[in-house]
Amino acid sequence: MAEDKYKTIGDGIYDHVGGPTNVAKLIHCMTRVRMTIKDDGKVDLEGLKKVPGVLGVAQEDTLQVILGPGVVNKVAQNMVDEVGVNLGEPFPSGATTAATSSYQSGKTAVEEKAAEVHAAHKAAQKQTWWRAALKHISSIFIPLIPAFVGAGLISGIAGVLGNLQTAGVIGAGWGTAILTMKVINAGLFTYLNIYVGINAATEFRATPGLGGIIAGLIYLPGVVAPLSLPNIFTGKPLVAGSGGIIGVLFAVWVMSYVEKWFHKHIPDSVDIIFSPFFTLLIMGIFTIFLVMPAAGWVSASLVGAINWVLNVGGAFSGFVLGLVFLPMVMLGLHQILTPIHLEMIKDLGMTPLLPILAMAGAGQVGTAIALWIRCRKNKQLTNMIKGALPVGILGVGEPLIYGVSLPLGRPFLTACVGGGVGGAVIGAIGGIGATSIGPSGVALIPLIHGGFGNAMGYVFGLLAAYAGGFVATYFFGVPKDAMVAKDEEGNLLDNTAVATAAPAAAPSIDDIMTAAPVAGATTDFVATVAGTLEQLSAVKDDAFSQKMLGDGYAIEPSIETIVAPATGTIISISDTKHAFTLKADSGLEILVHLGLDTVELGGKPFSYDVAVGDHVTAGQQMGLMDLKQIAAAGKAPTVITVVTNMDAVASFGTYADGTVDLGAPVLTVTNK
Known part of the structure; x- marks a missing residue:
């Protein structure tokens, strides 16, 4: 029955996006199925939002259907299995499924809305260079998020056990277990550049193996003291790892153009030999002597600047960052922070940005609770809050954003205020960082760096954000129309009848x-x-x-x-x-x-x-x-x-x- 449920959700999504023939590519992240749509005019947004199991719909560079953690993996896999491709692979132009025939029956209704929907989509989907860049960054890092979460949790457990061992609470016999967990964690972060290089090459339509090699050069393999390579800008020896993730992204992006140029100009008979040879030779020199020094300076400057802002600004910086993060998510700008988080983890062992930004989701939780209390007669709204609140507490904020606060307007703004309050608390305490990226909310607690004290500081921030979102929304953020009595389907109820508790329910x-x-x-x-x-x-x-x-x-x-x-x-x-x-x-x-x-x-x-x-x-x-x-x-x-x-x-x-x-x-x- 579980498989039938996921298939039903997937087929329902296909029904309202124009069928699988209107999908170019499908991937998923922690909470969303992300589809690249061929013809936006064939998408029935309102119908898509009403598919059972769909928590909300968002539009950025791709059409994003929010399903929640766990469910999204199974639905996405079921959807690509029906078409016969893997996640992230292009859909065949003639792709059909059982959902296609269902879609055809509703085609007329969709076409009636086509002109209006198409114009709205075009306005919302207007491409710019920075939107394209954010789309690439998102596609490169989303497949790695499960690895970040798993390795980060293992690192957190190893850190707790190590502290207990140092304090004498547990014996030396735990040493092997702690070391093993550190090795598992290092399996990701020690070679992270290579994973990113392979994904980046795939995204930029280059050869994945070549992308992995170019990314691996940043580790300077084979350069062992007293041997060294010079930093041509400073004259000092080049340091292994300089440039990090930012250098990898730039180098592989350039490599994709170089490789395509050679494929175009080298005869087919020798292309397999000379294209990779010349690409690696040219890009290897370019990466080692230009990208590594330049990107290393950029990375160090970014990390240093962010640390300076947090150390000097304290509570004020935390408030501003917590306040503006939700609007950044709405504009898709949050994707640019992923490489910065990873650079901070590499340099500092943690990212102090993530706990502050996680307060934005906590502000949503406080807002939802206030709406639940003030709008208790609105059964449709309170039912949505009941479904979205548990996952919101765990750090999955999309259902609350797209299903509750954003459609109502003002609650979205007061939720931002709650995020700012929580960010101010985290900034004022200082020194709170996460050892990995991925989750937020309560789910981030095991990833907080520095043991029990810092974890409690993060919890105080969460509680402050809950309270800030609640107070701001309760007194200033509840629209009058949200308090109107409605049934579960959103139909208006007679307030007098509700207040007097008529013995017989109104007929349906x-x-x-x-x-x-x-x-x-x-x-x-x-x-x-x-x-x-x-x-x-x-x-x-x-x-x-x-x-x-x-x-x-x-x-x-x-x-x-x-x-x-x-x-x-x-x-x-x-x-x-x-x-x-x-x-x-x-x-x-x-x-x-x-x-x-x-x-x-x-x-x-x-x-x-x-x-x-x-x-x-x-x-x-x-x-x-x-x-x-x-x-x-x-x-x-x-x-x-x-x-x-x-x-x-x-x-x-x-x-x-x-x-x-x-x-x-x-x-x-x-x-x-």
Whole structure:
């Protein structure tokens, strides 16, 4: 059953991104499936957010579907298995799965939104050189995150045991176990340059083996005292490791162009021999004598500058860093910090940046708790918080960001304030760093460098961020509309009914739809818009004029306000907003269609003041329709009102053509 669950989620994602044929490549990180989309116009964002198991959707350089830790691995693997490729490999142009046929059935609905969605995506996805650079950095380091987490935890355990051994709490017999764990940790960090070089070459479409070799040169293998190579800028001996990760990224990026140039200009018959030979020779010299000294200076300057800022700025620096990190995540700028974290770990044995930046997620937790308390009548919101809060405490903040705080607006800002408060505490304490990158929140505690004291300092920071986010949100960050009573589906509830705890629950939409018409009841219809009333047979649409959908009336509108034609419950509003259905209290089912062929306009001319499930009275304002937009698109603005369950009607009233005021009586219909 577990496998079926992951397959269902994966197929649901495919259904709303245009099928696997619209995916160029798929990878995943700790919480997200990341897809490179071919045609953004085929993506149904709103439908994607509603797929069971999806916690949220984000758009940066790739389309990111947030599923949470653990689940994401299995869903992503299932999705690429269905297509027959590995994670990160290009999808074949003809890729099909069982999800494809399901997608085709919903294709029409997606295409109705294509123009609007495509324009929004293009605006959001506008490429710049720095976005492209961040995309490359993300793709290089994401596959290494599980290794960072695993090796970092082992290092943390080894550090704790080593401290206990030094204090005499445990005996010398633990020495072998401690040394073994240090060796395992060193298996990553000692040769990290090579792993990054291989991934970078893959990302830049160069030969992975050559990327690994160029990265390995930074260790200066074979250079043993008294032998040395000169730093051409200082004249001193070149130090092994100079340049580190930053040097690797730059050198392999340049290497990718050099290798491609040789492949292009060397004859095919000898390409396999001379292209790698010349690439390694030229790039080896370039890396050792230019990249290593220059990148070494950059790396040392960055690490020194950040340490200086933290040491001098203290609480203030911590507050600013904690405050701005969430906006950096939203812009995708946080990816640039990964190589900096790794350089700090290499030089200092820890990164003091990560614990401060982790406070941003803790501020989200405090914000969520405040919203839970203040918005307890909003069942849809509180249910989302219940699902997202546990993983938020563990350091996975995306569900809280994209599902809770960001959509509400102000809570996102107050969560940033909470992150700043926690960052100020960490900065004021000082000396708190993480031995690895990857998790944050409570999950980062085992990776805190320096033993129990520093770990407790980090915990104090977390608690301060929780409190800061809570207080800022509780008093200043709760939007009024978030406190409105809603059910689990987001439908508005009658606040009076909720407050007085009516003994019987309000009927559901399904109950209302299945309820039989009231025998002998009458329904008074009013003008849905102001304008010229005309017979349904005069409408220039066969489906309505021939009464295929039912009997009713039509109005050529003179104003933009739309009102309810009768008293009843809103059953549905179309995705493109051009039509809605209402179930009258008498049991009649009523369709109101705003304009002819206006489905093609993607909902742009229409806005609603009510929601599905609302009970409205005849003449109550429903929303607005922009007559100028409709006319500019070459569509007729005719508003049509029809009764669709005519089998329940005993007598249908008559009306005369002519001018009619908004909400004026039109006709009365009697049930059987």
